[in-house]
Every structure is written in C-alpha cells, then in structure tokens.
Amino acid sequence: MEMRKKVLLIGFLITLFLFLSILAIGAIMDSKRQDNIDLQFEGMYKDINDIQQMTLMSEVYGQSMACIAFKTKLQELDKKVWNMGIKLEQYRVASEEFQKNPYYLDQKKTFNENELTYMTILTKIKSTCEYHQPVISFFYKNADECQKCDSQSFVLTDVNEQLKENVSIFSFDMDLNISTLNLMTEYYKIDQYPCIVIDEVPYCGIRDKNFILKKICEDENISGCSEILK
Amino acid sequence: MNPIYNALVYVVWFFATYYVVVFILLMLMEKDDIRSGRKNLKIAGNPKVSVIVPAFNEEEKIHFTIKSLKDINYKNIEFLIINDGSKDNTSKEVYANIKGDARFRFIDNKDNKGKAARLNQGIENAEGEFIATMDADSIVEKEAFNKVLPYFSDKKVGAVTVSVEVIKAKKFFHKLVELEFILGLSLFLKISAMLNAVYVTPGPFSVYRKKVLDEIGGFDVTNITEDLEIAYRIHKHGYKIDNCVEAKVSTFVPDTFKQLYIQRRRWYSGAIQTLYKHKKMLLKKKHGFFSFMIPYNYLLIFLGMVMFLTSVYMGIKDFIKTMFYLQYTNINLWYRITHFQFDFLAFGNISFIGASSLILGIVLLLIGLRIAKKNMLQRKLGIIGYPLLFFIYQIFWIGSVIAVIKGKKVKWR
Numbered sequence: 001m002e003m004r005k006k007v008l009l010i011g012f013l014i015t016l017f018l019f020l021s022i023l024a025i026g027a028i029m030d031s032k033r034q035d036n037i038d039l040q041f042e043g044m045y046k047d048i049n050d051i052q053q054m055t056l057m058s059e060v061y062g063q064s065m066a067c068i069a070f071k072t073k074l075q076e077l078d079k080k081v082w083n084m085g086i087k088l089e090q091y092r093v094a095s096e097e098f099q100k101n102p103y104y105l106d107q108k109k110t111f112n113e114n115e116l117t118y119m120t121i122l123t124k125i126k127s128t129c130e131y132h133q134p135v136i137s138f139f140y141k142n143a144d145e146c147q148k149c150d151s152q153s154f155v156l157t158d159v160n161e162q163l164k165e166n167v168s169i170f171s172f173d174m175d176l177n178i179s180t181l182n183l184m185t186e187y188y189k190i191d192q193y194p195c196i197v198i199d200e201v202p203y204c205g206i207r208d209k210n211f212i213l214k215k216i217c218e219d220e221n222i223s224g225c226s227e228i229l230k
Numbered sequence: 231m232n233p234i235y236n237a238l239v240y241v242v243w244f245f246a247t248y249y250v251v252v253f254i255l256l257m258l259m260e261k262d263d264i265r266s267g268r269k270n271l272k273i274a275g276n277p278k279v280s281v282i283v284p285a286f287n288e289e290e291k292i293h294f295t296i297k298s299l300k301d302i303n304y305k306n307i308e309f310l311i312i313n314d315g316s317k318d319n320t321s322k323e324v325y326a327n328i329k330g331d332a333r334f335r336f337i338d339n340k341d342n343k344g345k346a347a348r349l350n351q352g353i354e355n356a357e358g359e360f361i362a363t364m365d366a367d368s369i370v371e372k373e374a375f376n377k378v379l380p381y382f383s384d385k386k387v388g389a390v391t392v393s394v395e396v397i398k399a400k401k402f403f404h405k406l407v408e409l410e411f412i413l414g415l416s417l418f419l420k421i422s423a424m425l426n427a428v429y430v431t432p433g434p435f436s437v438y439r440k441k442v443l444d445e446i447g448g449f450d451v452t453n454i455t456e457d458l459e460i461a462y463r464i465h466k467h468g469y470k471i472d473n474c475v476e477a478k479v480s481t482f483v484p485d486t487f488k489q490l491y492i493q494r495r496r497w498y499s500g501a502i503q504t505l506y507k508h509k510k511m512l513l514k515k516k517h518g519f520f521s522f523m524i525p526y527n528y529l530l531i532f533l534g535m536v537m538f539l540t541s542v543y544m545g546i547k548d549f550i551k552t553m554f555y556l557q558y559t560n561i562n563l564w565y566r567i568t569h570f571q572f573d574f575l576a577f578g579n580i581s582f583i584g585a586s587s588l589i590l591g592i593v594l595l596l597i598g599l600r601i602a603k604k605n606m607l608q609r610k611l612g613i614i615g616y617p618l619l620f621f622i623y624q625i626f627w628i629g630s631v632i633a634v635i636k637g638k639k640v641k642w643r
Contacts, residue, residue: 010255015244025579033575
C-alpha cells in the first residue's frame with residue numbers, strides 16, 4: 001500500500017512537471033514571438049525613416065534622384081508591412097496570453113500608426129514620382145462585432161499573394177481608437193465595416209476578390225492585370 | 231481559441247497524463263512479474279476446476295474452443311458446455327467434438343436465456359472448487375490452470391483474470407484492437423490488480439472461487455456486461471481480483487467494423503448501466519482504491535468525450551468559415567496549401583498539449599509492448615494507426631451514451 005501511494009505521488013509530480021514544462025515552453029514561445037516582432041519592427045522603422053529622409057531629399061535635390069530609390073524601397077517595405085500584419089494576426093491566434101498582453105496591443109497600435117505614415121508618404125510619392133502603385137486601405141473591427149471583417153482580411157491576403165509587390169495593402173484596426181485613423185474614416189465617410197479604400201475610393205461592405213482585382217486593374221496597368229481583365 | 235475550451239483541454243490533459251504516467255511507472259516496477267509471473271505462489275492440493283462455456287450460434291468456432299480445452303494439462307477438471315438455444319449447428323458440433331472425453335458435459339438447452347443465465351446454470355451444475363468461465367469463440371493455453379490457480383492461495387482473492395489476446399489480426403482495425411487488448415486487457419488489468427482495482431473479469435476467460443460466486447449470487451442476468459458487473463460485486467463483498475498476466479486466452483474479434491461498433495456499444499452501455507447500479511459503491515473508503523479509480527476513469531472518459539465533441543464542433547465551424555472565405559476568393563485553396571509558410575512560433579500551447587499527449591500515448595504503447603515481449607515490427611501498422619483508437623472509441627462512447635439516454639435496449643447480440 002505504501003508503495004502504491006508512493007507511485008501515485010511520483011506520478012503526480014511527474015505530471016505536474018510535464019504540465020509546468022508545457023506552460024514554460026508557452027511562456028518562452030510568447031517571449032520569442034515578442035522578440036520576432038521587435039526585430040521585424042526594428043527593420044520596418046528603419047525603412048520608414050529612410051523613406052522620410054528620401055522625401056526630404058526629393059524636396060532639396062529634386063525628384064529624379066529620389067524617385068529611383070523610392071521605387072525599390074517601397075516594394076521592399078510593402079512586403080514587410082503586410083507580413084508584419086499577418087504575423088501579428090498569427091501570433092494572436094496562437095496564444096491567448098499573447099493577445100491579452102499589453103505589449104501586443106501597444107505594438108499593434110504602433111504598427112497601425114506606422115502603416116498610416118507609410119501610406120501617406122506612398123500617396124504623396126505616387127503623385128510626385130508618377131509611381132503607379134495601387135493602394136488598398138482596409139478598415140476593420142474585431143471579429144465579434146464584424147463577422148465579415150475576417151472574411152475580407154482573408155480575401156485581401158489572397159489578393160496580396162496574387163499581385164505580390166504590385167499592390168500595397170494597409171489594414172487598420174479601428175478598435176484601437178487611434179485619432180488619426182478616426183480622421184481617415186471621417187474623410188472617407190466610412191460608416192460600416194469592413195470597408196476598403198481602393199485608390200481613394202471607399203467601398204464599404206464585404207467585396208470579393210474579383211471585384212477588388214477588377215477595380216485595381218481598371219485604373220492601373222500592372223502585371224497580372226491582362227489575365228484578370230480577360 | 232475559446233478560454234473555456236482551453237481550460238477543458240488542460241484539465242483533460244492533466245487527468246489523462248497522470249493516468250498514463252502512473253500506468254508507465256507501475257508497468258516498469260512490475261515488469262519482472264509481467265514477464266515471468268509470480269513464481270513464489272503455491273496452492274495446496276489439487277482442487278477441482280469446472281470450466282463453463284455458454285454457447286449461442288457458435289458452430290463455426292466452438293471446435294477451436296473444445297480443442298483447446300482438451301489440450302489443458304490440469305488433471306482435476308470438468309468442462310460444462312451449455313447451449314443457449316442456438317439456431318445453428320452448435321449442438322451438433324459440440325456432440326461431435328466432445329465424443330469419448332469423459333471430462334465434458336453438454337447441457338443442450340433449446341431456449342435462449344442469455345449468457346449470464348447460462349453461466350449461472352453452469353455454476354449450479356459445477357462440482358469444482360474453482361469456476362472458469364469461457365467464451366465459445368476463445369482458445370485458452372494448456373498451462374492456464376497451473377499458472378492461475380496459485381493466485382488463489384490468498385483467501386481474499388475471489389477471481390483471477392488472464393491476458394486476452396486477439397486471434398488472427400488480419401484487418402487494420404484488428405491490429406488496433408490487438409494493441410488495445412495488450413494494453414487494456416492484459417497490462418492494464420495487471421496494473422489494476424496491483425492497486426486492487428480490477429474493474430472487469432473478461433468474458434473470454436476468467437477464473438472464480440466458487441464459494442465467492444455462491445456468496446454474491448452468481449452473475450446478474452439483467453446486465454448486458456455480466457463480466458463487468460460481477461467485478462463490482464466481488465469488490466463490494468470485500469474480495470480481491472488478481473491478474474495472472476502470464477496465462478493467455480485468445481479470442482476472435484468482430485469481423486467487420488460495424489460488428490465491432492455493436493460490440494463496443496454493448497460493452498460501454500453495460501458499463502454505464504453497471505456504474506449507475508453500483509453508484510453507492512463509489513468514493514467509499516471501505517471499497518478500497520477500486521471505488522476511487524472507477525469514478526476517475528469515467529470522469530476522464532466523460533471529459534474526453536466533451537473535449538472531442540467540442541473539438542469536432544469547432545473544427546466544423548472553422549471548416550465552414552474557411553469555405554465561406556474561399557467563396558470570396560474563387561476557392562483558391564490549392565494556392566493556399568502550396569504556399570503555406572511554416573512558422574514554429576505560430577503554434578500555441580494547445581498544440582504542445584496535443585503533441586505531448588500523442589508522444590506519451592506512443593511511449594506507453596512501446597513500453598507496454600517491450601515489457602510484454604511483443605514483436606513491435608510485426609505490429610508496426612497497428613502502432614502507426616494506434617492514435618486513431620482515441621477517435622474511434624470516442625465515437626463508440628458517444629453512440630453508447632446516446633443509446634443509454636434514449637433508453638434503447640442494447641442486446642447481447
């Protein structure tokens with residue numbers, strides 16, 4: 001009987017150890033997720049600074065020199081911004097704790113603010129450098145309040161994968177209550193979610209992939225469009 | 231992920247892991263006994279043994295059973311084959327096969343009363359000090375009684391179970407059942423015996439002390455799993471059930487998956503029926519560890535079922551959601567699959583919980599096979615498919631619970 005109690009106790013301790021190990025792995029993973037996001041943010045901030053510098057240079061030295069540099073830099077940054085958004089979403093799904101983490105919320109807010117800065121610069125460059133890059137802004141709320149926002153995000157992921165560097169997509173979380181974003185919704189007269197703005201024209205309510213591709217291809221001559229418009 | 235679902239997964243994981251860890255520890259501790267049996271046990275004299283074999287429509291397999299009984303090398307023995315109103319040629323087969331062997335008696339009933347009633351009829355007619363009950367589609371090894379009877383040297387032992395193995399594991403699901411039997415009806419019963427918590431005296435072959443059967447009133451004729459129910463009453467009367475893992479009985483498993491489902495629905499419905507009947511025995515110190523282990527088992531089964539159903543519901547919901555998404559993207563599923571980017575950091579704790587359960591289950595199986603000296607290579611297909619058992623048995627359990635809730639009469643056959 002004594003031996004039996006001993007085994008039950010040892011078994012309990014081993015189980016507890018395994019359980020705590022899994023929790024510890026979870027905590028380590030959360031911290032790795034933070035590190036990974038920090039690293040990506042660092043790169044993104046640097047790129048945004050570069051672009052801001054280039055904007056200033058174009059004003060001082062003229063457009064021709066800066067516009068060449070812009071094009072390469074923007075394509076690179078586009079990919080980073082979108083991947084960053086996807087990563088944040090993936091990690092949110094992976095870990096309940098990570099989602100509640102103030103770090104995650106702070107980073108998401110900063111990310112959205114930076115996206116806005118980048119989008120503004122891009123819009124300006126488009127006109128000064130005659131740069132034909134379609135821009136989509138996606139305004140959404142959390143899934144409980146806006147069931148179709150998730151679907152719209154899924155559609156945009158697909159659009160991004162199809163057009164790759166030929167399109168710039170920015171997603172804005174309206175639950176974060178960022179004042180500049182609120183200003184944007186007033187400007188575009190957004191009254192329902194999800195809402196996408198394609199080259200300055202708002203389309204509220206969910207839009208499917210065909211609709212978005214057609215809208216982009218009607219206005220911009222980018223690779224892949226000839227097939228879409230057939 | 232829903233926080234309630236997460237909590238459920240953690241709880242089920244903890245209960246199940248504790249179970250598996252204790253199982254592994256006890257197996258490792260008891261490995262010498264499992265491999266070579268308890269050599270120091272001896273029983274006085276040469277007590278008479280009666281083997282009772284109830285039979286219903288067993289014309290195809292009963293000659294295997296009779297052949298194995300004839301080969302038994304224990305001398306002071308009698309065999310009672312009891313027909314339960316078979317509609318086929320069971321009777322003819324029995325007469326032809328027992329001819330000329332005085333150790334056999336055949337009670338050729340024309341009416342069908344069920345297995346438990348026929349076992350009781352056998353007990354009434356038996357002359358032995360020990361009663362072995364055996365299914366008419368099973369084969370027992372010839373040394374069985376030499377190995378089992380010494381376990382009765384402890385006067386508190388009311389019954390002894392043996393290892394149950396599968397005859398001819400040809401189909402894939404037979405290979406899974408074979409592994410389930412090695413773990414569940416051999417090693418687990420050995421471990422349960424160590425804890426004095428054996429919950430079943432398997433129908434294929436178990437040996438009882440006749441005095442105990444008389445005292446507890448034989449088998450319950452109203453129960454569809456009489457071999458499970460009697461185990462409760464043996465404990466209730468203060469007796470122990472031991473396990474002689476070194477003695478073996480082999481049995482046929484259902485041919486088709488549907489038959490397996492019907493068999494398991496009977497087992498599990500019977501288990502619920504028995505649990506309800508003996509609810510007052512649960513969590514009572516006087517009934518020993520058995521009364522705590524049983525509710526633990528069923529709580530784990532219940533939580534596992536809830537988790538399974540919730541997971542299925544969430545899986546279907548996610549699937550519908552994905553389909554809903556896909557309709558907006560011209561069903562570009564192939565592109566998504568081929569462009570999937572693996573990121574280890576995207577896996578949450580629930581994924582680790584799932585992976586650790588799978589690993590622990592496989593570790594338990596491999597240690598079990600090693601200790602039981604079973605050839606792993608021969609069973610590689612079963613080992614690979616083994617995790618499927620979790621899903622299969624959840625479906626069986628859900629079917630059984632529904633049958634019980636709906637008050638559906640689950641028959642023996």
